[in-house]
Amino acid sequence: MKIGNREFGGRTYIMGILNITPDSFCDGGKYNALDSALKHTEEMIKDGADIIDIGGESTRPGYTPVSAEEEMERIVPVIEKISSEFDIPLSVDTYKAAVAREALNSGADMLNDIWGFSDNKMAELAAEYNTPCCLMHNRKEPIYGDFIADVIWELRQSIDRAVSAGLDRDKIIIDPGVGFGKTYEQNLEVMRRLDELKVLDCPILLGASGKSVIGITLDLPVSQRLSGTLATSVIAVLKGAEFIRVHNVRENKRAVLMAEKILGRW
Numbered sequence: 001m002k003i004g005n006r007e008f009g010g011r012t013y014i015m016g017i018l019n020i021t022p023d024s025f026c027d028g029g030k031y032n033a034l035d036s037a038l039k040h041t042e043e044m045i046k047d048g049a050d051i052i053d054i055g056g057e058s059t060r061p062g063y064t065p066v067s068a069e070e071e072m073e074r075i076v077p078v079i080e081k082i083s084s085e086f087d088i089p090l091s092v093d094t095y096k097a098a099v100a101r102e103a104l105n106s107g108a109d110m111l112n113d114i115w116g117f118s119d120n121k122m123a124e125l126a127a128e129y130n131t132p133c134c135l136m137h138n139r140k141e142p143i144y145g146d147f148i149a150d151v152i153w154e155l156r157q158s159i160d161r162a163v164s165a166g167l168d169r170d171k172i173i174i175d176p177g178v179g180f181g182k183t184y185e186q187n188l189e190v191m192r193r194l195d196e197l198k199v200l201d202c203p204i205l206l207g208a209s210g211k212s213v214i215g216i217t218l219d220l221p222v223s224q225r226l227s228g229t230l231a232t233s234v235i236a237v238l239k240g241a242e243f244i245r246v247h248n249v250r251e252n253k254r255a256v257l258m259a260e261k262i263l264g265r266w
Contacts, residue, residue, distance in 0.1 A: 004089030004109035015245040016049035020074040048253035055093035083107025097121035116158030127166035134173040139181035179211040187213040194239040207245035208232040
């Protein structure tokens with residue numbers, strides 16, 4: 001898979017998180033200023049990030065939605081500046097088509113939609129730009145029949161929406177949506193059974209960094225969940241995920257490289 005000017009395949013890659021928000025659960029308010037966002041981006045690149053994922057609206061539990069205009073005001077200057085100063089693929093974390101279009105026009109290389117293109121305008125936009133995208137599984141209530149079968153079926157629906165709009169299937173990444181529309185037990189199960197998503201024949205991204213499933217398991221606040229996150233990242237490698245989305249790039253990169261070395265990938 002090509003994202004921006006880079007080819008991805010054959011190993012597990014690190015997507016570093018850059019939240020341009022005042023209220024994200026892990027790092028809200030830290031990188032709102034352009035200078036601090038650029039500095040953090042530079043640090044993540046030095047630490048081994050392969051992609052930077054930029055978000056302008058917190059999607060933590062109980063988040064307050066912001067308008068498309070405010071979201072664009074937060075992220076577009078950052079995307080423009082990073083794309084002009086650094087040679088790294090940029091992903092934009094949004095489910096709003098208007099925001100996504102501005103982000104792509106400003107230098108973003110990929111769309112990351114937590115609602116899996118439930119808005120057909122997002123699918124049409126991705127097809128128009130033929131841009132890589134990550135489609136996450138999500139739902140409003142964690143009520144399932146056969147949990148993993150339902151997750152797979154709903155991800156397949158997201159893939160079908162993208163392909164029906166005209167997007168090449170080889171541009172699609174899937175995300176099981178840890179922390180979204182799932183109970184604590186379901187979050188553990190979807191990570192335990194992550195490799196079952198391979199039936200969809202798309203690269204898999206895992207985003208569990210610092211989430212409540214780690215906090216509940218280890219009885220730890222957000223600031224102390226790195227060790228638990230590292231465990232989820234190693235599980236992602238073992239289960240064959242191609243991407244992990246994390247806050248602490250350096251530590252996760254080292255954990256991934258060690259796991260890959262044990263598996264004989266390099």
